[in-house]
Amino acid sequence: MGNFFRKAGLLLCAVLFLLPVVLTVLHSFAVQKVEPDLFYLESLFPKKFDLTGYYDLLVEDSQVLWNFWNSVLYALVITVLNILVSVPAAYSFSQAKFRWKEALFFFYIVLMMMPLQVTLLPNYIGLRDMKLLDTPYSIILPAVFAPFSAFLLTQYMNGLEKSCLEAALLETKSVTTILTRIVLPQLRPCILAVFIFEFAEQWNMVEQPNIYLKAEKWKPLSSFLSMDGGLTVSEVLAGSVIFMIPIVVLYLYFHDSLEVGLESMKL
Amino acid sequence: MKTKKAADIILYVFLTFMLVFTFFGKDLYRLTIPKVVAESAKRKSFPAEVETPEGIFQTKKVVIAVPEEAISDGFVYALNESEQGAYVTYEEVETGKTDDGWVEILKGIGARKKVIVGSDRVLYDGREVIVLTEQTEQIRLYTEGTAEEKEAFAKKCKKHNIQTVLIAMLFAVAGAVTARLLLRKRLRILFAPPDGSAVSIALLLFSGRD
Known part of the structure; x- marks a missing residue:
């Protein structure tokens, strides 16, 4: 009996979590009679289906496609550069011995815990003074140095076999060699997990493009969908489905690595 | 897998x-x-009747007129061209007499306003069109x-x-x-x-x- 209730509870949770996604997909194919900007659904489950939302979004309004490719560009470039920056940083925090290391790491974590809204204004002022506002660099540069990946990688590196690194130190004194030949191969599951986290984070960003970018041509899809005005319910929902697909595919590809990575990071 | x-x-x-x-x-x-053909509304000389104490006389008067094909159930599609492209707008008109394939416009649009006289698709208010010569x-x-x-x-x-x-x-x-x-x-x-x-x-x- 207890088993039945547990299963029923889990099923209810699954339905509650999946319902918005299912409704989004269903209504993106629904015939909507409502006017643009009036965001309500005529019924919970649509009665008639067509492809008007997708047609309007992909064929009639080509701007959304450029916004999609902007999203792909930002998410990929930021994620790759962030990992490139984070791996040496994490190696230093984990293996190097220097004064104030603990204090520096503490401040690093504090920076990570800060809400995004706190750093938006200083970033805005910095970007404005560097004349980078309204360019893709205003989105890419601040995100490349985000501390979250370095924190995760540090946690993972702390768990690496010390003896292995000590043996490597007997062979060579080059940090680059140890990092590339010994540490990086062991970091693979963690890097994949970080890649997924970081990609999802950048894919979903809304505040930064809305504040740093004015030109529509540079905005990512997340920003386009959050705009109020000019879009019908079907268009917004069709855009949401398109927005969901890359993240779902990414998870399908790397979910094994993600689980291994999270387990090894003890998260 | x-x-x-x-x-x-x-x-x-x-x-x-x-x-x-x-x-x-x-x-x-x-x-x-839709690909459309447009024609400008023109000032045309239309037959008119003048009533005098001596009787009714046939005369001519200048009116704004559009081709017959442009009128459909009391409205025309007016053409609006800009740098962004060509769009049609729905304009209600009051019509008068018909003469030689042209219809007198009493109210609704002015002279030189281009109206759609032929289209290969259904039109609606605000639709983008391609204008053919x-x-x-x-x-x-x-x-x-x-x-x-x-x-x-x-x-x-x-x-x-x-x-x-x-x-x-x-x-x-x-x-x-x-x-x-x-x-x-x-x-x-x-x-x-x-x-x-x-x-x-x-x-x-x-x-x-x-």
């Missing part, structure tokens, strides 16, 4: 479609834009043809549009599949869709697409 195969298929189809729409979306859209056979059929002719023509247009879109999609998917077969290694998957689309683009360019 099944999950990864499903992810492969979703990624390929999705990226291929996005690339096709990115490169050919505008072409596909242009297929559905001369009447084509398609527009003549749609504007002057009988109900059966119009219906047959609309069906033919729709079939042609669907065929074009399907051919484009078919080439795109074929390109993606070819790329997938050529590049089997997992790491190269990320680079396969653009190659696939390049193949499809090349095929489309050489397929005599209008």
Whole structure:
């Protein structure tokens, strides 16, 4: 009996979590009679289906496609550069011995815990003074140095076999060699997990493009969908489905690595 | 393994479609834009009657007139051209006499305003149009043809549009599949869709697409 209730509870949770996604997909194919900007659904489950939302979004309004490719560009470039920056940083925090290391790491974590809204204004002022506002660099540069990946990688590196690194130190004194030949191969599951986290984070960003970018041509899809005005319910929902697909595919590809990575990071 | 195969298929189809729409979306859209012929509203001399104590006399008066084909149930589609393109707007008009294929406009639009006299598709307020300088056979059929002719023509247009879109999609998917077969290694998957689309683009360019 207890088993039945547990299963029923889990099923209810699954339905509650999946319902918005299912409704989004269903209504993106629904015939909507409502006017643009009036965001309500005529019924919970649509009665008639067509492809008007997708047609309007992909064929009639080509701007959304450029916004999609902007999203792909930002998410990929930021994620790759962030990992490139984070791996040496994490190696230093984990293996190097220097004064104030603990204090520096503490401040690093504090920076990570800060809400995004706190750093938006200083970033805005910095970007404005560097004349980078309204360019893709205003989105890419601040995100490349985000501390979250370095924190995760540090946690993972702390768990690496010390003896292995000590043996490597007997062979060579080059940090680059140890990092590339010994540490990086062991970091693979963690890097994949970080890649997924970081990609999802950048894919979903809304505040930064809305504040740093004015030109529509540079905005990512997340920003386009959050705009109020000019879009019908079907268009917004069709855009949401398109927005969901890359993240779902990414998870399908790397979910094994993600689980291994999270387990090894003890998260 | 099944999950990864499903992810492969979703990624390929999705990226291929996005690339096709990115490169050919505008072409596909242009297929559905109505092609129209417009004529300016003109000041024309219309027959008029003047009533005097001696009787009724036939005379002429200058009025604003549009071609008969432009009027439909008390409204016309006016043409608005700008740098962004040409759009039609729905304008209600009050009509008077008809003379030699022209209709007198009592109220609604001014002289020199361009109105639509022929279209190969259904128009609605705010629709983008492509303005042709001369009447084509398609527009003549749609504007002057009988109900059966119009219906047959609309069906033919729709079939042609669907065929074009399907051919484009078919080439795109074929390109993606070819790329997938050529590049089997997992790491190269990320680079396969653009190659696939390049193949499809090349095929489309050489397929005599209008």
